[in-house]
Amino acid sequence: METNKNHSEGNLTDQDQLNSLRKLITGLGQKELERLQLLMTDPHEFSEEISELLPHAIRTLLSKGEITTDDLQPIIEETIQSSIQRNPRKLADILYPVMIPAIRKAVSEDIKKMLASVNASLESGFSIKRLKWRLQALFSKNSYAEIVLANSFVYHVSHVFLIHRDTGLLLHEERSAEAETLEANLVSAMLTAIRDFVKDSFKEKGSGTLEEIQVGSLNILIEQGPYAIVASVVEGQPPLDYRETLSETIEAVHYNHLNDLQQFEGETESFIHASRFLQNCLIQERKEKKGSVFPWPLFIIALLLLLSVIWIFYEKYNRQSEFNNFVKQLDETPGYHITQAKMRFNTYTISGLKDPEASPIDAIIDENNLQGKKIIYSLSPYASLDEGLVLNRAMRQLNPPDEVEMTYYQSGLLKLSGKATADWVYATSKQYQYILGVIKLDTSELNVSRENSFSEITTQNLSWIIPIIENYSFVFDVNVVSLDAEQQQQFDSLMSAAIFLADYNQLYNKKMAIFISTYTSRGGNTQANLDVANRRAAEFVNLFEEAGLTNELIDIQIVYAEDNEEQVPLRSVTFKVTEKTGDRI
């Protein structure tokens, strides 16, 4: 520069002329030219100059559309990449304040969501899982809380720290009975360090303080006061109002220890009095009291209620079916006919019919284990046609000797067989029509002990033979005259009485005879009818005679059933025992 100056001093006029010429041509003065020269010769200056222009140039190029952001992108990416490779820490530091709050916000959103769902499941109460835990607790030595804790469902505050805010020194610590010892001093200091770190990192307004740290399955809740912070180590999810408990605690500590806190120099002894406040934060049992866990006693009561309702219904069902069985059995028992059965509470009502001959109800009650039950019967008496009952009735009314056997047919026929005395047979012949259910008596197979009766005849009456004889009747088909096998048997039975007729006459000095009446209608051929009737009568005369009855003991009467007044079946033969007049019709 100096040489330059010297040189210009020598040719001032020439130089001036040149200068004005240069200025004329280029429009640039001496100073501008010098600057241009400097830029061209000094690369540092030049780059400096360009660097000022470049951003403007790029912006102009972008706005003109000469280049696009896409063109710039690879360059910028490359730059960032190489920057990361050279010094990753720097970029991390730059991004940290932006990223961490974002991450934290995302995490706290997740925590909130989880909290809500845990809360919901806590409030919904019953679940099979919980029941399982309860059972597990019942059958193992572990307490329910421990099992629940192990299942990380119900919370458990294991430690509460009171920490001096500035120094991070532990002022006081409380821990639950089950909690393991922690290096509380270290934990406190570390929490403070983390808090400081967070405080530095989150410069955004409002939510810049650290409230919760997750360490594995543990949650550390932090509540800050102006001089101290309280940190609570929680396993599981505490109730939502736990945060309030923490802030109340930190307030109480400040209120009671303000001087100690303000003048804190590392002396922690006085903070032992903060113990009672911190203990409030050690919740675990209190939650059970609050009932935000499953209301167990209530459940047991409900369960018992349910069981008893089931039991009552089961009992009722049982009793109902027992009763139904009883009623059914009763109805099926001969001599009972049940029309209605009701069960109300403990009183049973049974209505229907009962045959006096039926077996007593007691036996059926015993059989159904219904002893002692209050049963009201409203049973009207009736006569059952059940074979057994009719026989019972006959047994009671006829009082037959041991040798007599009785058979009852549904047609109303009571058949006697075996052996009986003549007296009894006579009495029976009088009695049988009063037995309910018995319409006819069949003695054809009964052996009447004659020998015995002969001796009795002299002393006793023979009047029984007459009703027996008169009880028989024989009905024939059209034009049939001879007896079929059954009628033959009937006739034999008739003979067992008729054979005594001679003795009867002798005993009472009478002239009784059997009048054989044969009935026929006038319809059709009268002569033919008469003919058949005659032949039937003759047949009986013949039969009687064959059986040993003498002629004077027999008489015949032919009757036409002209009008319906005669209640006699047509084509029948009946018998009457009357004094013989000697006339024959």
Add this chain to the structure above:
Amino acid sequence: MIKKKITMLGAFAVGKTSLVQRFVNSIFSEKYQTTIGVKIDQKLVKIDDHLVTLMLWDLYGEDDFLKVKSSYLMGSSGYLLVADGTRAKTLEVAISLQKMAREVTQNAPFIFIINKTDLNDLWEIDTEAIDKLRKSGWEVLLTSAKENFRVEEAFDKLTKMMLQQK
């Protein structure tokens, strides 16, 4: 029971962590593992019949990219300012850190430690510089975490100063 917070301050790799480990756990490792954030240890010491729990906050070292944040220093009753005798530059870092620490801790006591005395051949700090610091009122101690040279003395001395401060 008295508790005190002590912070380790200094440039990176000067031996802050090594000093704490030597003091607390009586161990030393040649391996360099840089501290990220803060590592906290505690030690119970007995000074004149006083039991004091020291909470030792071992901070990451300051380097060109990462300045030490003042918030970690808050509440410190004292601090150890550490430099590496084999790197003269760490002395400057320490001096600048002290300015910040003095403000944050409101003139809490500190000891200036020049570490790694065992590395004689590589020593870069001349006695003049040390004397100059001592003259300005600083407590300067030359230590070796590796050879356990005057490490305990440094901590004890600081603790005494802290207790007297009160």
